[in-house]
Amino acid sequence: MNTHPAPVMDPERFAPYAAHEGNSRGRHHPEDPPRYRSQFQRDRDRIIHSTAFRRLEYKTQVFVNHEGDLFRTRLTHSLEVAQIARAIARVLRLNEDLTEAIALAHDLGHTPFGHAGQDALNLCMADYGGFEHNLQSLRVVDVLEAHYAEFDGLNLTFETREGILKHCTPAAAAALGDVGARFIQGHQPSLEAQLNNLADEIAYNNHDVDDGLRSGLITVDRLMEVTLFREAFQEVRTRFPDLSEKRTRHEVIRRMINRLVTDLIDSSQARILAAAPDSLEAVRLQPRPLICFSPQIREYNLELKRFLRQHLYRHYRVKRMTVKAARVLTELFQAYMADPALLPTEHEHKAKRLAAETGDAGRARAIADYLAGMTDRFAIAEYGRLFDPNTLS
Incomplete structure (x- = not known):
């Protein structure tokens, strides 16, 4: 158990209506206070x-x-x-x-x-x-x-x-x-x-x-x-x-x-x-x-x-970019929903676990989490891996 006190903050630093x-x-989840920094x-x-x-x-x-x-x-x-x-x-x-x-x-x-x-x-x-x-x-x-x-x-x-x-x-x-x-x-x-x-x-x-x-x-x-x-x-x-x-x-x-x-x-x-x-x-x-x-x-x-x-x-x-972007995410979502085995193993297991708890909504939420976490370049690359016949890996 950390017995060190939390750092003392200068009370004059903040206005009375500020958060501190x-x-x-x-x-x-309660945690021991940090020793040399604020919460x-x-x-x-x-x-x-x-x-x-x-x-x-x-x-x-x-x-x-x-x-x-x-x-x-x-x-x-x-x-x-x-x-x-x-x-x-x-x-x-x-x-x-x-x-x-x-x-x-x-x-x-x-x-x-x-x-x-x-x-x-x-x-x-x-x-x-x-x-x-x-x-x-x-x-x-x-x-x-x-x-x-x-x-x-x-x-x-x-x-x-x-x-x-x-x-x-x-x-x-x-x-x-x-x-x-x-x-x-x-x-x-x-x-x-x-x-x-x-x-x-x-x-x-x-x-x-x-x-x-x-x-x-x-x-x-x-x-x-x-x-x-x-x-x-x-x-x-x-x-x-x-x-x-x-x-x-x-x-x-x-x-x-x-x-x-x-x-x-x-x-x-x-x-x-x-x-x-x-x-x-x-x-x-x-x-x-x-x-x-x-x-x-x-x-x-x-x-x-x-x-x-x-x-x-x-x-x-910009509209051209957004239409293509929407197509990438929409088709990835549909492909994963139709066959969760296309997901990386960790995300496939999560989709199955959430589907067991709340059905299709759980599977969809797991897929949305995966898609939302992608970067632009990763989403484009993943789209190519799934839909470009010249990309077989």
Whole structure:
């Protein structure tokens, strides 16, 4: 039994409404406290060392992994979210370690091929409980990671698990126990979880602009329709009229991110001051989130999201990639359901075990777990192994 005390955290470091070890709801499986790090640092470290985290390097954001080496992946996106979220947490005196853990874990359950993969797998699972990457991320850290002798999953703290679960239907929440209760009760998550939701948006919207411009799928001329981009671009061009295209793009993106982050901090500070929560529980009982953009910047951010949906995510070249990606996952799912013996031995045994417990739904869930864990390149290779007659191994 470890008798060493947990590290003493500076009480002045956090605001009274922040999450800290003293108000944590703990872990499902009790463990001795870490000696030289906080409980939330332990969560972060377990996430970084997980198999699912390493696989994010080869999971796509918008562009399929083999399209180019410089486009964002789920891994680079998660790191960018963590950087933005920690910066905000520090100013608001929230728990930076918890904030970072949530950011690094939020995409662990994402399928290969981004949202196209999720949509395809959800259709495949329509008769078996559906598939949602947010719930899958929680399933990864609660069940699927297999490293520790005393428990399945990573045995993360309640607060990290709560932050991973960004949204959830009441029906799904009812099956999740403690971490799903707030969706039934109408309560808010911690401020660390709330800020991660918006840091995620800031990161992927602005970096999709960057990737979209570098790919040539969207142009500066079209982006001038977007207020956030136009105002940042005009500022850069006025100050640096002879700047190269590459540096101009970077200067514009950094100004857009800075404007969103600054507004989020200012607006959130004002809302926190007005609500005056004196504890984490007081945060949970608020009628609405306290981390938010101002009304004007919220509208500008929505304008950017609408532009990306119309001109990047629906671009015919992206559409071609997503159609092919959906075909890969759909046909793999159908093949495994028809003949689980096609699965690697470990996953075949799991499919049989879950099928014995809950029938076809169990088999389908085991197959969905396997497919969701694939990287882009592995899914493409597996498709070739099953369906290309020239690939017989």
